[in-house]
Amino acid sequence: MKRSFLVALTFLAAAGFAGAQMTKPSTDVLGAHLNYGRGCTACHSPHSGASGNGNAKSADPASGVTSLWGEDVSSLYGKTITTGGGKFVEVLPASMSATTPDVAGMLTCLGCHDGNYAPRAMMKNKVYEPLPATYGISNSIPTLMGNNGTSTASYVNEHPMGLSAKISCGGSSNWDCAQSNGVISMKGANSSRFVTNYGFFVQPGNYNNSAVVVCTTCHDPHVMNVVSVTNSSTSGLPAGTYSTMFFLRAPYNPNDTNPLSNQTAQFCRQCHADKSNEMNGSSARTVF
Numbered sequence: 001m002k003r004s005f006l007v008a009l010t011f012l013a014a015a016g017f018a019g020a021q022m023t024k025p026s027t028d029v030l031g032a033h034l035n036y037g038r039g040c041t042a043c044h045s046p047h048s049g050a051s052g053n054g055n056a057k058s059a060d061p062a063s064g065v066t067s068l069w070g071e072d073v074s075s076l077y078g079k080t081i082t083t084g085g086g087k088f089v090e091v092l093p094a095s096m097s098a099t100t101p102d103v104a105g106m107l108t109c110l111g112c113h114d115g116n117y118a119p120r121a122m123m124k125n126k127v128y129e130p131l132p133a134t135y136g137i138s139n140s141i142p143t144l145m146g147n148n149g150t151s152t153a154s155y156v157n158e159h160p161m162g163l164s165a166k167i168s169c170g171g172s173s174n175w176d177c178a179q180s181n182g183v184i185s186m187k188g189a190n191s192s193r194f195v196t197n198y199g200f201f202v203q204p205g206n207y208n209n210s211a212v213v214v215c216t217t218c219h220d221p222h223v224m225n226v227v228s229v230t231n232s233s234t235s236g237l238p239a240g241t242y243s244t245m246f247f248l249r250a251p252y253n254p255n256d257t258n259p260l261s262n263q264t265a266q267f268c269r270q271c272h273a274d275k276s277n278e279m280n281g282s283s284a285r286t287v288f
């Protein structure tokens with residue numbers, strides 16, 4: 001098993017010395033979300049919400065209320081988007097001051113990544129990272145979900161998300177985890193083995209005491225290409241920094257030079273337990 005962990009480098013990384021010894025890209029961790037130079041402020045406005053960015057298209061009293069949000073998302077308020085092949089119906093919040101997890105976890109992202117109802121602020125609709133040869137070459141991969149080259153405004157081909165996309169525990173297809181007040185603990189025999197072998201990095205939203213899938217469940221908009229694993233995190237992987245792509249919260253490197261690497265499949269298995277090694281009698285762990 002070939003693992004690219006960097007056990008002893010954690011303190012060096014903290015001190016900023018480790019760059020030369022790492023194989024991961026040395027770019028700023030904010031990556032594509034440097035927003036072509038505008039930086040943090042493209043998303044968070046220190047003053048006056050979307051108006052502070054010169055971007056307010058409506059007089060929205062809730063602009064900037066959540067996370068000092070600096071993009072105008074008012075054109076998304078109350079819109080229905082249907083994901084997961086039509087089975088998951090999500091009515092987007094009616095205001096930035098609503099208290100559901102799809103405010104900070106979805107409205108924010110779609111403020112730029114919708115591209116239909118909401119403006120494609122700064123977007124070029126192309127992924128920013130160079131993609132490995134294992135991807136196709138017929139089209140450039142889009143970054144706008146509401147305008148992605150299929151039909152405009154349709155989300156049916158998106159992974160289930162929203163307040164109805166619930167993550168469950170138990171039964172034949174879910175982890176033997178426990179869920180209490182919307183918080184999942186991976187403490188069963190199989191789920192704890194999976195956490196040792198990979199981890200549970202995802203951060204479900206909490207809606208009416210159920211764990212639900214929103215954009216920020218899988219993505220951390222602040223760190224594009226690395227995942228930092230510490231001894232205290234919910235992962236049994238050796239501490240260190242691991243490569244990822246697309247702001248994913250867990251090791252996910254389709255650019256791994258080992259064709260037998262399973263790390264990208266492990267990402268999906270965090271929730272899709274019935275497709276895991278642990279639940280199918282295999283002793284395979286995470287292969288980098």
Ligand code: HEC
Nearest residue numbers: 030033034039040042043044067104105108109216221222
């Ligand atoms: C592409 C948009 C985007 C950019 C750029 C961005 N953020 Fe955020 N940030 C978010 C979103 C979305 C949330 C809310 C996440 C949640 O609560 O689920 C957030 C939350 C936060 C929070 C509160 C929660 C936390 O994680 O501490 C802070 C503080 C923050 N951001 C600071 C920053 C700083 C500093 C930068 C620049 C280095 C930055 N952000 C760049 C989207 C962005």
Ligand code: HEC
Nearest residue numbers: 032042109112123124125126127128129143215219221246
């Ligand atoms: C202020 C606008 C803005 C917001 C808000 C925003 N993004 Fe982005 N995002 C961008 C830009 C710009 C790019 C670069 C790609 C492009 O120009 O098409 C990008 C690229 C990405 C990429 C692809 C990165 C790559 O590998 O090329 C992902 C994934 C992504 N964003 C996720 C998110 C998520 C999740 C959220 C919400 C938490 C979010 N973004 C919010 C502007 C934004």
Ligand code: HEC
Nearest residue numbers: 106109110113127141142143159161213214215217218246
């Ligand atoms: C269940 C996990 C999950 C959720 C929820 C999710 N994403 Fe992603 N996203 C991924 C994965 C995995 C990739 C990388 C796909 C690949 O390897 O090509 C990705 C890729 C992307 C990309 C790069 C372009 C592409 O289509 O591959 C963008 C942009 C993006 N996500 C934005 C979002 C936004 C915005 C949301 C919420 C509206 C969201 N994602 C919700 C897992 C998720």
Ligand code: HEC
Nearest residue numbers: 084085087160165166167202213217218267268270271272
């Ligand atoms: C954060 C948890 C989570 C992660 C991570 C996750 N999924 Fe899902 N996935 C779900 C939930 C919840 C559903 C809907 C409930 C169900 O299983 O019926 C779902 C449903 C699906 C479906 C069925 C969609 C339909 O139309 O019925 C597919 C296919 C799928 N996921 C693929 C993936 C892939 C591929 C990945 C990795 C790139 C992934 N998932 C990562 C939680 C997750």
